[in-house]
Structure formats: structure tokens, C-alpha cells
Amino acid sequence: MVLNIVALVVSVLIFSEFPAGYGLSSNYYLKTCPGVDSIVTNVVKNAVSKDKTVPAALLRMHFHDCFIRGCDASVLLNSKGNDKAEKDGPPNASLHAFYVIDKAKQEVEALCPGVVSCADILALAARDAVVLSGGPYWDVPKGRKDGRTSKASETTQLPAPTFSILQLQQSFSQRGLSLDDLVALSGGHTLGFAHCSSFQNRIHNFNATHDVDPSLHPSFAASLKGVCPVKNKAKNAGTSMDPSSTTFDNSYYKLILQGKSLFSSDKSLLDFPKTKALVYKFASSKQAFSKAFVKSMTKMSSITGGQEVRKDCRVAN
Structure with a gap:
């Protein structure tokens, strides 16, 4: 518990050093959707209780999202015909647990329709994945927007396991x-x-x-x-x-x-x-x-780039 408190204090101090241009805030949904953190946490906790591979999947999903076009939930978008999305790019072929984000989004929408971005839900889920695996807690800055573009061809930008x-x-x-x-x-x-x-x-x-x-x-x-x-x-x-x-x-x-x-x-x-x-x-x-x-993690997840708040995490508005 002491470690978690220390980590939380550190994360708050670090985020305060970011320039205002990041546009994110720990209190972003304080008035519009105050229960979002607990909703996402409960969904992730339930998924982890049934499948121990979920934390690794969510953490990797968030990382892969942020490294392409910023943390804009572009990794969640489905392909359209011949327009292959990021999730169908070779480095992302083994990504899974998208259903966890879908479930969290569904519950958040029921409480606060059209308010919370899929990108924020993914960032929160990644944090919860770490905490539920015995790692540190941190207060996730929120206010990301969801992107409208997702290209499988851009996944070549992800760092490869063979990199020097x-x-x-x-x-x-x-x-x-x-x-x-x-x-x-x-x-x-x-x-x-x-x-x-x-x-x-x-x-x-x-x-x-x-x-x-x-x-x-x-x-x-x-x-x-x-x-x-x-x-x-x-x-x-x-x-x-x-x-x-x-x-x-x-x-x-x-x-x-x-x-x-x-x-x-x-x-x-x-x-x-x-x-x-x-x-x-x-x-x-x-x-x-x-x-x-x-x-x-706070620094990486603050790389923004989206334009909207999706109603469905798999489809642009």
C-alpha cells in the first residue's frame, strides 16, 4: 500500500510538469461522469477473474495504440472492407481482450452518454490491468479524444522485438x-x-x-x-x-x-x-x-491526437 501511495504521488507530480497543451486532467470527468474510473475498474476486475491473460492484453493494447497516431483508440477501430485497420496489422494479430473495452464503454455510455472517449477507457483499463496484477496505482489524466483513422500499414512503426x-x-x-x-x-x-x-x-x-x-x-x-x-x-x-x-x-x-x-x-x-x-x-x-x-506510463499515455468521442469504440462516428 505504501508503494502504491508513493507511485500515486509521483505520478501527480510528474503530470504537473506537462505543458498545458496536453489538455488532460485527472478531474476531467468530475462533473460530467464522476463514476467512470470505478466502472472501468469493475469491468476489468471481472474480466481478469475469468481470464488471467487480460492484464497483459490490455497493457499491450494501450501501448500499441499510443505509438500509432497517439493515444486515440485507433487500435480499437474495425477494418472496413479492403481498408485494413491497425488491429489487423501483423504486429497486432495477437492482440485480444477488445471485448473488455467494449463492455466498459457500454456501461459508461449507459451512465454518461457521449461523454467519455474510448481512448480514456483504454488508458484507465491499462492502469487497472497493472494494479490488478500487483503493480502500482496511478491517477490517470483524462480528456483524450478518439481518432477517426486506423491503418494496418502504420503498424510497421511499432518497435519490433528484434530492434537494436x-x-x-x-x-x-x-x-x-x-x-x-x-x-x-x-x-x-x-x-x-x-x-x-x-x-x-x-x-x-x-x-x-x-x-x-x-x-x-x-x-x-x-x-x-x-x-x-x-x-x-x-x-x-x-x-x-x-x-x-x-x-x-x-x-x-x-x-x-x-x-x-x-x-x-x-x-x-x-x-x-x-x-x-x-x-x-x-x-x-x-x-x-x-x-x-x-x-x-503517464507520459506516454498523454500523447494525444484524436478528434471525437466515439459512441462505439469499434466504429468512428
Whole structure:
């Protein structure tokens, strides 16, 4: 509880440093829809009680939304004929739990019709996903608008699991996010599941000299090869992001230092002195990681870009 209070205070202080142009406020719906936070929390809590993969899905969904056109719920829009939306882009093929946002929107609309954006609901759901997994609480700034455009072709802008530290730095900096944000937000990989396709480059034909990435711990590499024995063969095969993949903790950073991270992008955090120092810091202190994560999540989720408040999260007005 002490950690949660600290994280909340930090998030409020950080958000107060944002320029007024962000247009977001923790009290945005104070008069127009004061019950929105509790409605979303209850919907997410109910979904998590039935499916432990929901938190990872919601957190990833929010991240993927914010990195394309800002946090405008464009990832929720359905494709129209040949106009493929973001959710049907290759990096988003494994996104799921859209029904949770649909349910929350339905309940919010019943209480406050036409007031709360789908983008705000997604941001709140991502926060609740972290909290319900044992992570820190933060007061989500609200007031985002929903976008009208969603293009599958733009999902190529999402950082890939094969990215180097330089590629990651460029991707994050283009969105106003620092190396500190990069390392903190990467900690979201403590939740969820990874398909073989996301890490096969490290266990099959790594380079001309090694079949397996030599930075991988030998027994860990062997276990991955057991799960994914032949490159590209098992489409839905994979493994948990870490042994405690339904608990939001700092084990992700400990695994990086042990040579047991899944993605090239995870391992690349050790390639810059600054990011390496942060990996060590977060590996040694869950509290330090939680504070940094709250700060960076608040910053990332404040990248805005929408124009309307959708009635249906899957369809533009």
C-alpha cells in the first residue's frame, strides 16, 4: 500500500510538469461522469477473474495504440472492407481482450452518454490491468479524444522485438519519450506471452558463427529450442514472458541480467551505459521500477491526437 501511495504521488507530480497543451486532467470527468474510473475498474476486475491473460492484453493494447497516431483508440477501430485497420496489422494479430473495452464503454455510455472517449477507457483499463496484477496505482489524466483513422500499414512503426537499442531509441524519441522511458516501459514485458516468431532469431541461425545467440543462458536457450524446435513451424507456440507472467514485478530486469530475456530488444537494453545502469537499478528495486513505470506510463499515455468521442469504440462516428 505504501508503494502504491508513493507511485500515486509521483505520478501527480510528474503530470504537473506537462505543458498545458496536453489538455488532460485527472478531474476531467468530475462533473460530467464522476463514476467512470470505478466502472472501468469493475469491468476489468471481472474480466481478469475469468481470464488471467487480460492484464497483459490490455497493457499491450494501450501501448500499441499510443505509438500509432497517439493515444486515440485507433487500435480499437474495425477494418472496413479492403481498408485494413491497425488491429489487423501483423504486429497486432495477437492482440485480444477488445471485448473488455467494449463492455466498459457500454456501461459508461449507459451512465454518461457521449461523454467519455474510448481512448480514456483504454488508458484507465491499462492502469487497472497493472494494479490488478500487483503493480502500482496511478491517477490517470483524462480528456483524450478518439481518432477517426486506423491503418494496418502504420503498424510497421511499432518497435519490433528484434530492434537494436539504437532503433528503440529512435522509435521512442520520435514520440517524445526518453531512454528512461524506454527502459521503464519495457518492464511491461513482465506480463504476458511471446510467440516463437518474436524470439526465433535468437535460437535459430543467429549469425554466421552461432546458431544460438551466445548472450543467452545455455539452459534457457535449450528450453526455448524445445518450445520452438523448428523455425517458423509452430505458429501459435511460444512461452511466458517470465516465470511470473501474470504478476507485475521487476523480474523482467533480473532475467535480462541472467541472460534469460526473450527478445533481442530486451537484451539490447544492456548495450548503452545509461540503459544498462537502469536495468541494474530496476532489477535491484521493485519500488524504483514502479515509480519510473508510473512516470513513463503517464507520459506516454498523454500523447494525444484524436478528434471525437466515439459512441462505439469499434466504429468512428
